[in-house]
Amino acid sequence: MTTEVAHAPAENPWDNAIEQLDAVAGKMRIDPGMRDVLRHCKREFTVNFPVKMDDGSTRVFTGYRVHHNEARGPVKGGLRYSLNVSIDEVRALSMWMTWKCAVAGLPFGGAKGGVIVDPATLSVHELERLTRRFAAEISIIIGPDEDVPAPDMGTDAQVMAWFMDTYSMLHGHSTPASVTGKPVSIGGSSGRFEATGRGVLFVTQEACRARGVSLDGATVAVQGFGNVGSIAARLLSEAGAKVVALSDATGGIYDPDGLGDIAALLARPRERGLIPRERPGRSITNGALLELPVDILIPAALEGQIHGGNAARVQAPMIIEAANGPTTPEADRILAAKGTYVVPDIVANAGGVIVSYFEWVQDLQSFFWEEQEVNLRLERIIKRAFGEVAEIYDREHGTMREAAYMLAVGRVVEATEVRGIFP
Numbered sequence: 433m434t435t436e437v438a439h440a441p442a443e444n445p446w447d448n449a450i451e452q453l454d455a456v457a458g459k460m461r462i463d464p465g466m467r468d469v470l471r472h473c474k475r476e477f478t479v480n481f482p483v484k485m486d487d488g489s490t491r492v493f494t495g496y497r498v499h500h501n502e503a504r505g506p507v508k509g510g511l512r513y514s515l516n517v518s519i520d521e522v523r524a525l526s527m528w529m530t531w532k533c534a535v536a537g538l539p540f541g542g543a544k545g546g547v548i549v550d551p552a553t554l555s556v557h558e559l560e561r562l563t564r565r566f567a568a569e570i571s572i573i574i575g576p577d578e579d580v581p582a583p584d585m586g587t588d589a590q591v592m593a594w595f596m597d598t599y600s601m602l603h604g605h606s607t608p609a610s611v612t613g614k615p616v617s618i619g620g621s622s623g624r625f626e627a628t629g630r631g632v633l634f635v636t637q638e639a640c641r642a643r644g645v646s647l648d649g650a651t652v653a654v655q656g657f658g659n660v661g662s663i664a665a666r667l668l669s670e671a672g673a674k675v676v677a678l679s680d681a682t683g684g685i686y687d688p689d690g691l692g693d694i695a696a697l698l699a700r701p702r703e704r705g706l707i708p709r710e711r712p713g714r715s716i717t718n719g720a721l722l723e724l725p726v727d728i729l730i731p732a733a734l735e736g737q738i739h740g741g742n743a744a745r746v747q748a749p750m751i752i753e754a755a756n757g758p759t760t761p762e763a764d765r766i767l768a769a770k771g772t773y774v775v776p777d778i779v780a781n782a783g784g785v786i787v788s789y790f791e792w793v794q795d796l797q798s799f800f801w802e803e804q805e806v807n808l809r810l811e812r813i814i815k816r817a818f819g820e821v822a823e824i825y826d827r828e829h830g831t832m833r834e835a836a837y838m839l840a841v842g843r844v845v846e847a848t849e850v851r852g853i854f855p
Contacts, residue, residue: 443760445524445735451761453527456837459830466845473523475499479569483562486555493562497545497570499579500526503847506577507543508533508785508792510584510613511566511591516734517546524735528756529785531840532778536817538789543579545570551586563591567598574599576609576796582788583613585658585734589625593618609795612788621791623806624784629663630807631783631814632754633671636728638818639750639775648672650727651688653748655679655718657707660754660781661732662698669694673728677713677721680706684721687713722746731758738763746772753777768831776833778840779814779821786813 450471457467477497482490496519499507509529512522522544530542547566551559573579583592592614599610608619616622623630640647652673654665657680669675675694677686684707685691691712700708722729722742729748731737735757738746743763751767751774753759759767759774767774787810794800801809824835 443736443739444520445757446520448736448757448760449524449527452833452837453841455761456834456841459834460838460841462841462845466848469848470501470841470844473498473500473526474502475573476519476523477570477573478519479566481565481569483558483565485558493547493549493566495545495547495566495569496522497573497579497581498522498526498543499573500542500544501530501844502541503844503851504534504541505539506541507579508538508540508582508612508788509543509545510582511587511595512544512546512584513549513551513586513591514546515548515550517548521735522546525756528778530844531837532782532785534840534843535778535821535836536782536786536789536813537843538785540580540785540789543581544584545581546584549586559591560594563594564598567595568602571599571602574610576607576792580609580788580792581611582784588659589613589615589620592620609792612791612795614791619791619795621787621794621806622801622803623810624787624791625659626663626667627787627806627810628660628754628781628784629667631786631810632660632664632730632732632752632780633667634783634811634814635775635780635818636668636673636730636752637671638815638822639752639773642822643750643773645727645750649674651676651690652728652730653677653686653721653724653726654730654732654754655684655721655737656732656755658732660784661730662694664730664732664754666694666698668730676726677716677724678707679716679718679721679733682706684716684718685711685713686716686721686724724748728752731755733758736760738767740766743767744770749773751775753780756781764831764833774832775818776836779818779832779836782814782817783810786810 479495525544526542533540592611596611600606614620650673652675654661674690723745725747729751732754738759740762743766821836
């Protein structure tokens, strides 16, 4: 499970998502009716469900599942367990998933879900009962041909195993393709655990090549030491970058000369999502990490971490968004004026959904690939997506986010127009 890194600022993520869409829709001169379709989530499901706790008491939890758009295929998106979960956060994340799948060329629309809970406060048995009850509650709108959940913040492969088993029991037969991010032993894909972090590596390599800078020796700061941030840090270090700063929910560590062997740091005893207690460097805050004088900044935590209040102090000339929505529209404008090169989340962290797509395909076929093949296919697809976005960026002279949105929104509009509006 991924541990949260910092509390997001007060900006509403749904407002930010709408503002990002509107800015590009205006440039693309999209028909007002079509824009209205894209500005709305197709389906929003709220459930309030009881869970029996270990002490015999009963607690009621609230969960959400939102489908933004299904013009390009079944919807796809993670399940988040966090106290910060809200309907507007889930709406925004589902919209961002629509664009992410479209940029990568995947036959999916966007979805997202979550439960308002701190999973760290639950026992394993309580977490299983919560997951199974939530799965049963939303089972009427999920399935291999309709909505395929995956892990996200606060959830992991074990949660997905419980989720898949519950869905299968409700339908009377095993249905591995109903979720992705499962253990390999029950239909998960090799390479899925590292997929998002590996995708961040591939995108960073392409961004450095596009900007004419060397990744070898480049200084990197990573906010977030959960699944995405820790793996991205390790892979970037192995590729020659010098990781100088890392952070988790409790704060960060920094050494301008480098933090050393990231793989060895990961191997030390630690709680999931947290940097080991025995750690190199000196302590810094999460806010200070974002403002370090590094070559590459990788926010891999919550949305809204780079905002109007701190964007002017961000010194990194390149930002690779490994988190969903880490930069607000106001911050985008400040960074663009400074000439900061920002590779947006819908490109940079698409590795997870790309390999989730591979897992879904493998489950449907009951034919599985070796990890080397998974990684090669991931590299080809995510680098192609980056190249298509970079081509628009070079032609339109805007920002990489605008270029990515133009590609994604254009593909969703095309699918909607080709399908038509029923009836």
